[in-house]
Amino acid sequence: MSALANTNTASLAQESRLQKIVRFWTLPVVLLVAWQAWAATLPADSPAPTPLRAAKAAVDLVLNGGLLIATVQSLGRVVVGFVCALALGVTLGLLMGSNRTIRENLDPLIESFRPIAPMALLPVAILWFGTGTPTALAIVSYAAFFPVVINTVHGVSRVDRKLVLASLTMGVPRLTILTRVILPGAATSILLGSRLAMGVAWTAIIAAELAVGSKSGGGTSGGIGQMMFVFYAYNIDMNAIVVCMVVVGIVALMIDRVFRAAERFLTPWRH
Incomplete structure (x- = not known):
């Protein structure tokens, strides 16, 4: 009976994994088929991106190494900016959450800046730091700071x-x-804020690199965001832009999954 029960359990687990895989890929496959069906109705000389052209562009970008380098550059900036935001956000969050006077003094300032979009500060950041990496780091740190500090206080x-x-x-x-006492009790909220902050930081770096690329005329700041700008402004290669967009989405998904796994590992009592 025990062997039969184990066999049934393993079979159910395998079926569950298969169902998860099917659910995960169903929508992407449907969208891809719909995209290809729409592309088939276009003239042969249409510049619109198609799945086959995008796949060819992806192969070219992977083989020449440019896509990997740009992605690593962007991820490096995100990590540095996120760490800065995490250090400042958790420190201030602990102080504000533990001391009412500090919270009452800092909360109006934080809530005043929080609605200001990171890209709205780009002109000031460029004026202070130029069009290179420091500007991108400043934008990322600013974007990631608020989810961390607010969730830490909570x-x-x-x-x-x-x-x-x-x-x-x-x-x-x-x-x-x-x-x-305090850190273990607040760990769940801090980890949630960190996951949200990392997602916001990844979005911000792409926008910052796009904008910095336009300000510097292509420049040398690098990153996948600037790669997208170059493909648009100089080559008008929509298929390569689609590839970059897909990579941005895949990296965002991977970041989210890594942080969810970290949450399960660091706060096992919640799972």
Whole structure:
């Protein structure tokens, strides 16, 4: 009976994985077929992107190494900007969540800047930092900061104050309270804010590289965003642009999955 039960369990697990794969690929395949059907109605000399042309452009970009280099450049900037935003956002979030005076003083400032789109600050960033990497990093850090700090404040404010007071009463050092009580209690919100921030940061870097590329006339700042600008402004290669867009989406999905896995690993009590 035990062997039969194990066999049935394994069969159900395999079927479940197969169903997940089918669900994951159904919509992309349908969209691809619809796109190809629409492309078949176009004149042969139409500049509109098609699946076959985009596939050829993808092969060319992969073989010449340009797509990989540009993607790595963008990811590197995102990671650096995200780390800066994470350090500042978590620090301020812990202070604001733990101290009402600090929260009341900083909250109006943060809420005043939060609605301002990162790209609205681009002219100021270019004026201060030029059209290179520092501007892109500034835009990414700004975009990623708000999800981190807001979720950190929310997480800290939800920590049971009785636990903190009990720890203080027993003479537990404040640093220990921070690392053993407050941070574990706020971990779920901090991780959620980090995942949202990384997604926003990836979106911001693409927009920043597109804009910086237009300001610098192509320039040398690099990145997949600027690669898209070059394909549009100089080559008008719509198929290559579609390839870049697909890569942007795939990287965004991978980032989300990595952070979800990190959440499950770091907060196992939630899963």
